[in-house]
Amino acid sequence: MTTLEFCVFTEPQQGASYDTQLAFAQQAEESGFDGFFRSDHYLAMGDFFSGEPGPTDAWTTLAGLARETTSLRLGTLVSSVTYRSPGVLAIQVAQVDQMSGGRVELGLGTGWFEAEHAAYGIPFPRRRFDLLEEQLEVVTGLWGTPAGETFSYDGSHYQLTDSPALPKPVQSPLPVIVGGAGLKRTPSLAARFAAEHNIAFQPEDVVVDRWARGRAACEEIGRDPATLRQTVALTTLAGANEAEVARRASATGVALDDFRTGHTFCGSAQEIVDRAGRLIELGARRIYFQMIDMTDLDHVAFLGEEVLPQLR
Secondary structure, three states: OOOOOOEEEEEEOOOHHHHHHHHHHHHHHHHOOOOOEEOOOOOOOOOOOOOOOOOOOOHHHHHHHHHOOOOOEEEEOOOOOOOHHHHHHHHHHHHHHHHOOOEEEEEEEEOOOOOHHHHHHOOOOOOOOOOOOOOOOHHHHHOOOOOOOOEEOOOOOOEEEEOOOOOOOOOOOOEEEEEEEOOOOHOOOOHHHHOEEEEEEEHHHHHHHHHHHEEEHHHHHOOOHHEEEEEEEEEEEEEEOOOHHHHHOOOOOOHEEEEHHOOOEEEEEHHHHHHHHHHHOOOOOOOEEEEEOOHHHHHHHHHHHHHEEEEE
C-alpha cells in the first residue's frame, strides 16, 4: 500500500509572524507529522482576525523553515498564479528545495481572493485557468530541461527565450500539487502535471467524485492513475474533552455547533480517527489537518500523541 502521510496546514495571513510559524512547524516535526504546508495569502480573512503583525510571504517563510527543520515536507496549499511569474517561481522553489535538502512541494492554483490583490496592487485577471496551465508548463519545463540545454516557451501569457533553466531542484521531479473541486480542467491539469490531486473543505461525496475524475483524466492520457496521489484537507478542532474543543473553537471565532456541521475534523481523538480512517478507506493517501490558531502548540501535540499513532 502507498505510504500514508499526515500534514499540518496553516493560514498565517490570519496573523502569524515567522517566529510563530517556526515554533508551530518545529512542534509538528516533534509530534510526528510528515509535513508543514501553508496558505499563500497576503490579507486576513473574516472580521475575527486582524491579521497583525501582517502577512508573511510563503516562499520566504518556507526558505527559513527549510534551514530550521530536518524532516518535514514543506510547501504551499496553494500559491496563486497571480503573484509570481513562472520563471521567478521556478527559481524560488528550486532554491528552497536545495535549502531543504529535497523536501519541498509546490501547490499551484488560480487564486481567488480579489481583495488581497486590490490591497497590495496585484493584478487580478478574470480568466486565470489559462495562466495556471501555462505556469505549470513553464515551471515543469524549466525543471525538466536537461543540464546544459536551454528552455524556450511561447505561450499566450508567458514567453521565455533560451533560459538556462537553472537552478535545478534536488528532487527530480519536484512534486507539484494541483487542488480544487473543478469538474474538468482541474482533474485534467492534475493528471498532466501533478504528483498530487488535493480536494479541500468538501463533503465526502464531492471528494470521492473529484478523485475519480482525476483518475479518469490519467487514464485518458495513458498515465497510471495510481501515480496521482489522492489527498484531502479539512479544518480541525480536537481536544481531550468537549470543553477543550469549545475553547479552541472560540479562538477561531467560529461557533462550535457551526463547526461540527461543516466538513471538518472535530471532536475527540477517536472521532477524528474515525473520520480520517473513513477517508483513508476511500483512497486518501495524505491528510492535511488545517489548524487556524498557530499559537496553540498543545493542539499539534494532542494530534501527534492521540490521533496519528492510531491512523498509522
